[in-house]
Amino acid sequence: MKIAIAGKGGVGKTTISGTLCRILAQNGKKVLAIDGDPNPNLSRVLGIDPNLPAPLALSTDILERVEDEDGTRRIEVKLGTDELLETYGQQAPDKITLLNVGKPEVAGSGCMCGSHTCVREVIHSALSEETDQIVILDMEASMEHMKRGTAKYVDMMLTIVEPYYRSLEAGGRFAAMAKELGIEKVYAVANKVRNKQEEAAIEQFCEKNNLPILIKLPFDESVGEADLMGKSLMDHNEGSELVQSLRDLTAKISLN
Numbered sequence: 001m002k003i004a005i006a007g008k009g010g011v012g013k014t015t016i017s018g019t020l021c022r023i024l025a026q027n028g029k030k031v032l033a034i035d036g037d038p039n040p041n042l043s044r045v046l047g048i049d050p051n052l053p054a055p056l057a058l059s060t061d062i063l064e065r066v067e068d069e070d071g072t073r074r075i076e077v078k079l080g081t082d083e084l085l086e087t088y089g090q091q092a093p094d095k096i097t098l099l100n101v102g103k104p105e106v107a108g109s110g111c112m113c114g115s116h117t118c119v120r121e122v123i124h125s126a127l128s129e130e131t132d133q134i135v136i137l138d139m140e141a142s143m144e145h146m147k148r149g150t151a152k153y154v155d156m157m158l159t160i161v162e163p164y165y166r167s168l169e170a171g172g173r174f175a176a177m178a179k180e181l182g183i184e185k186v187y188a189v190a191n192k193v194r195n196k197q198e199e200a201a202i203e204q205f206c207e208k209n210n211l212p213i214l215i216k217l218p219f220d221e222s223v224g225e226a227d228l229m230g231k232s233l234m235d236h237n238e239g240s241e242l243v244q245s246l247r248d249l250t251a252k253i254s255l256n
């Protein structure tokens with residue numbers, strides 16, 4: 001199963017991605033986490049020691065152009081899964097492996113096409129054989145990612161929304177683009193919900209936009225506390241309200 005986590009800036013994509021990875025891994029899944037944000041911070045939420053050297057970021061070196069018998073040209077990952085993970089993967093707690101997308105080399109050089117293609121093709125070809133494996137892609141907030149089809153080959157997209165209008169509107173746009181990419185299962189996940197009024201606002205928007213809500217996650221003070229200490233929520237307070245709700249989310253995901 002391959003899942004992309006998308007949404008507007010700051011809605012909680014990385015917090016949810018990293019914590020979900022830890023819960024899934026503790027439940028016995030083989031988890032591959034992909035940080036698709038060129039400003040990476042998934043490693044912190046996963047609980048990787050910040051003093052460890054940064055791993056190699058994915059680059060276009062892993063790709064090659066191939067031509068099929070019928071003359072169709074396509075891009076493929078030239079390394080096998082084991083070699084790819086050995087070279088670019090970083091070990092995280094609970095036996096999770098993390099891959100990081102590359103940054104533009106020079107400030108202002110701007111173009112991220114190569115990195116988007118790398119992530120897309122890694123998800124597509126290299127990691128499809130094992131059934132007990134879960135791939136979680138923490139996406140960059142920008143729509144550019146969606147336009148370039150980075151998440152094209154995932155089975156499910158969770159669009160994270162917060163209870164305020166611009167976040168909901170952006171969530172609706174992410175979901176619409178996910179459907180255009182052909183992703184079969186597209187759900188909203190409401191985050192930072194504080195009360196019934198906020199719940200109702202999210203429900204109303206999602207119903208109007210034909211976007212099913214998979215779960216509503218509470219606003220949880222422990223998340224900010226963990227962030228302040230640069231710690232993973234799982235290592236700071238694994239009994240917190242958000243972790244409990246994310247355990248419910250993993251159950252819902254496995255039913256899908």
Ligand SMILES: Nc1ncnc2c1ncn2[C@@H]1O[C@H](COP(=O)(O)OP(=O)(O)OP(=O)(O)O)[C@@H](O)[C@H]1O
Pocket residue numbers: 007008009010011012013014015016037140141191192193217218219220221223224227242
């Ligand atoms: N359920 C929650 N309760 C309280 N605070 C939360 C919750 N989820 C996320 N946050 C807080 O929201 C902020 C943004 O979270 P996070 O970095 O996970 O979002 P993001 O969508 O990955 O952001 P970006 O778009 O910058 O990558 C952080 O300060 C985090 O502590």
Ligand SMILES: [Mg+2]
Pocket residue numbers: 013014015037138
């Ligand atoms: Mg993030």
